[in-house]
Amino acid sequence: MGLTNKTIEKLRLDIDNVLNKRLNWQIEEINLIGNGVINAVFLINEKNLGKLAVRTPWRSEENMMDKNSSGIISLKKEAIISEHCHKHQIPVPKIHKLYFSNEINFLVSDFVSGDGQEISSYDIGELTSKIHKVPLDGLSIVDQNERKLSNIVSHRITGRVHSLNKLINTNFIIPSSEELEAILNTSETKNSLLHLDVRPPNIIGENGIIKAIIDWDNSFVGNPIMELMRIFESKELVEGEFIKGYNNLDIIENTDTTIQSIYRLDTALMLSILFTSFINDSEKKDYYLKRVHFLIEEISNNL
Template identity: 25%
Template sequence: MARTHIYEPHQVAARLAARRGARELALTGEGTEFLFYSSLRGTRYEGYRVPRMRVYNTSNNPQISASSLQIKELHCSLWAQQHGLPSARASDLVDQDGYPVLITEVIEDDGSPVDAHALGSLLASLHELPPLAFDEEGSQAGTIYATVAQRIADRYAKLARQHSMPALPSADVLRALLERSLHRRRLLHLDIRRQNVRVLAGMPLAIFDWSNALCAAPEMELARIEEYAAIAENGLDNERLRTAYTGNGGSFDDTSAAWTVLRLDAAVMLAGVFNSVAPNSNREQLFLARSRALLENLGSSL
């Protein structure tokens, strides 16, 4: 029986470009799960979002199929465009050598810093809209915070096996704290940073990479941005963004214990990323320290 040839992602992109009669293939971006290529087809450039692997099995994404993430990207980008939000148009999801590849439009980026005021206004507009309905487990009203609480517990347990960490409240306690204060449901992007925004002269032309998106309270988006802002290359001015967000109709409560739990969710996730997915000892220690501090704050409110 002949063995099926396994192609590397860059080979997959090259073979797809050839299949579509495109040329001038170039790598234009990369993340922990996907590589982004552009290629000239006729007189227009098109983009290929190619997964690094077919199934992810990392500390933050255990047994998650690349296909499910591509379908989410397709649905969310179409939803955003239908509601007047800047997003890269995804035109097709195709199979290339066993890899699910998303074909998208290419939007230019001039490399300028994203304007925090414009980004905050954009997020306020996103959170005003009725949410996109997800079919995935744990996304329905009444269950999402159980999912969030359990993922904090699971990710934290992996970190605690390697590092000295304080005790974490049970998943049931975390869930109760979230459900007590968080009652709105909106579509959240949950990976807002400069790398996932196409920018021209500071203005956001498109947000993309909706892999983390889910429906929950807007506080989760703002809490995650607060943790992301600790990384300079994410290009986030948290204070200006928050001011623009509230000035354009957005609202959030950062005074409850739920806010601390949401920040803990982000800090624990980032500690896991820098522990194994994208190893960086300094950043791992930063977010381990932030996790410990947040747990101390949480303990004083219980």
């Protein structure tokens, strides 16, 4: 079921009640400006703080006080990582309030507006490099639970292959998650904070200058090669320009190609499922199915 007008109005009233009556803010207006699968985003105008964005899970099951619900995890993750990045001069919206209750959960941050002008892949490469250089300082990702990225990705790949086989009635065969994880663990590259959804819709800019990067839902701590392979495989940026901005070609050249292929496969599988089940784009569906076949064959031949 989609987001209904009735739900929008209830969320609006609940936000207004908490901010004005419980927190004694002075809210002058609240308007819905967007929504996704999990969250709705409202623009509010607070007398002293100005324009702010309020992100709240809109599905009824996501407004429960279940610490493991995707809605609560999403809010916590965005708040913790944004505050960490803000401390290290990464352009992110400033966090003002993370609020949980039995009635409604939400995150309030600065509202950062953009003009829709294209941001260069070079500049996005520079920003990604800065993110990868942010000191971790004990940063813990809410839904990573101290697991290694190699463990998460290897199990996710086998799960996605199983799902894709059922979707298109085929029989892709890949090495076990244990084998994939062992290969990924041979990398000696230092772990970094990874955004893992670096693409134009998540970069807010004005006059071609980056003002903020948003949406840390996919973020983990792990090998930065994972981020680079995801960006290259998804093809939403100009790879050559991005690499120039990232300015660390050695990290790619010094990483075993099988490791690169495994991380690419994770993305190719995700996009194959996306264009098979959720977005009707036969050209991209066929392209990524071919990529899955090629990458599985390449990985298997290198074992």
